[in-house]
Amino acid sequence: MIKIFACCLTLLLATHATAAEKLFDAHVHYNAAHAVHYPPELIIAILDQNTISHAVVTSNPPEHVKLLQLYAPERVIPLLGVYENADDKENWTEDSSLPERIEEQLKQGGWRGIGELHLFADDRHSPVFHRIIELAGQYRIPLMLHTDPAVIDTLYEIAPGQPVIWAHAGTFPYPDLLADYLQRYPALSVDLSVRDERIAPNGIISDDWYELFINYPDRFMLGIDTFSMSRWREYGVVARRIRQWVRQLPEETASKLLHENASALFLRNGQSTQP
Numbered sequence: 283m284i285k286i287f288a289c290c291l292t293l294l295l296a297t298h299a300t301a302a303e304k305l306f307d308a309h310v311h312y313n314a315a316h317a318v319h320y321p322p323e324l325i326i327a328i329l330d331q332n333t334i335s336h337a338v339v340t341s342n343p344p345e346h347v348k349l350l351q352l353y354a355p356e357r358v359i360p361l362l363g364v365y366e367n368a369d370d371k372e373n374w375t376e377d378s379s380l381p382e383r384i385e386e387q388l389k390q391g392g393w394r395g396i397g398e399l400h401l402f403a404d405d406r407h408s409p410v411f412h413r414i415i416e417l418a419g420q421y422r423i424p425l426m427l428h429t430d431p432a433v434i435d436t437l438y439e440i441a442p443g444q445p446v447i448w449a450h451a452g453t454f455p456y457p458d459l460l461a462d463y464l465q466r467y468p469a470l471s472v473d474l475s476v477r478d479e480r481i482a483p484n485g486i487i488s489d490d491w492y493e494l495f496i497n498y499p500d501r502f503m504l505g506i507d508t509f510s511m512s513r514w515r516e517y518g519v520v521a522r523r524i525r526q527w528v529r530q531l532p533e534e535t536a537s538k539l540l541h542e543n544a545s546a547l548f549l550r551n552g553q554s555t556q557p
Contacts, residue, residue, distance in 0.1 A: 304335040305521060306541035308548075309398075309426075309449065309475040309505025312350050313342040320514055322353040328514070329357065332521045335541055338505070338548060340398055340426070342367070344387065351392075359548045361426060362393040364414075371400050375408035384414060388421050394548055397426025398449055406436040415441050424547060426473070429453065431463065438467050445547065447503070448472045455480060457490040464498045471547060474539075475505035478520070482527035492531070499535045503544040504528070 312325065320328075329337060340361040341347040351358040364384060365371055374380055387393065396418055401411060415437055418425045424445035427433065430453050437444060451460060451472050464470060474481065481491045495502060506520050507513065513520070528536045 303525070303537075304333050304541050305504060305525065306544040307334050307337045307505050307521075308447070308503040308544045309473050309507045310337045310339040311341065311398075311508045312339050312346050314346060316508065316511065316514060317346050317349070319511065322350045325350060326354050326357075328517050329354070332518050334521070336544070336548070338395070338426075338544070342370075348392070359394045360392060361395040361397050362387055364396065364399065374399070375401065375405040375410050377410060380410055381413040381417060385417055388417060388423075393421075393423065395424045395426060395447070397424075397447070398428050399425065400428045401430075401433050402453070403430045403432040406430075406433045412440060415444060419444055424471075431459065434463060434467065434470065438470075442467075443469050445469050446471065447547075450475055450507070451477050457494040461494055461497065464501050470501070471543065472502050473505050474502055475507035478523050478527065482530075485523075485526060487527050487530050495531055495535055495539065499538045500543055500546075502539050503547075504539055 307329075312320075328334075334357075336357050336359055338359045338361060339347045339350060340363040341350075342363050342365045344363045347358070347360045347363070351360050362384065364374055364380060370377070384396065396414060399411075399414070401408075405411065415425070419441050424447055425437075426447040426449055427437075428449040434446065434448065434452075437446065446467075446469060448463075448470060451474055452463075455477055460472060464472070481487060487495075504524055506517055506524075508517065525540075528539050531539070
C-alpha cells in the first residue's frame with residue numbers, strides 16, 4: 283500500500299513536470315507500407331513532437347531505414363532487418379542464403395544491430411540462426427529477438443557474451459522469469475514495448491514489476507513498436523502512457539529506462555559494424 287501511495291503521489295506531482303523528458307525509443311519499425319504514408323520528414327516531426335532523442339529503427343526491406351537515417355543521422359540508429367516481405371517472418375530460419383546476404387550488408391558498414399528476428403523454440407537449432415549469431419559477434423553488434431526463453435538459452439550456450447535485446451520482454455513476460463534470465467545472462471537486455479498494460483494495469487505499476495526494475499535498473503529499455511500504421515497514428519498516446527508509468531519509479535531508475543540504458547548500448551564510442 284505504501285508503494286502504491288508513493289506511486290500515486292509521484293504521478294500527481296511529477297507527470298506534468300517531466301512529461302517532456304527525452305525518451306530513447308528502442309523499438310521502431312519503418313516498413314515499405316509506412317514509408318508510403320509517412321515520409322521521412324513526417325517521421326522526424328513525430329519524433330520531435332514527442333521529445334524522442336533517438337530511435338532504434340528496423341525496416342522491411344532494410345533500405346527504408348537507411349533512407350530515414352539520411353534525414354536524422356545522429357538520431358536514427360539502424361538495425362539490419364532481414365525480411366524482404368511479410369512471409370519471411372515465418373520461414374527465414376530455412377533460408378540458407380540469408381546469412382550471406384546479411385554479411386554483405388554488414389560489410390557495407392553503418393548497421394548498429396540485427397533484428398527484429400522472430401524465432402521460437404522449435405527452430406532454435408537452425409543453422410541459419412546460429413550463423414547469424416556468429417555474424418553478430420564478428421561485427422560486435424546486438425541482436426534483437428522476438429523469442430522464447432529456450433532460444434535465449436540456446437544462444438548463450440553458443441555465444442555467452444553476445445548482447446541481446448529481448449523484444450517485448452519475451453513471449454512469457456513474467457517478472458520472476460525475467461529476473462531469473464537477467465541474473466543468468468549479463469549481456470541480456472529487455473525491451474518493454476507493447477507491455478504497458480501488463481506492467482501498469484490502470485496506469486499504476488504492479489508491485490512485481492516495480493521490484494524487478496529496482497533490482498535490475500540497468501537492463502531495461504523502452505519502445506513504442508510501430509508494427510502497424512495505427513501505431514504511428516497513436517505514437518504520441520503510447521509515448522505519454524509510457525512516461526506516465528515510468529515516472530512512478532525513483533528518478534534515477536526512471537532515467538535509466540527512459541534513455542540511459544539504450545544510450546549505453548547503442549551510443550558507445552567507436553561502435554562499428556566493422557569486424
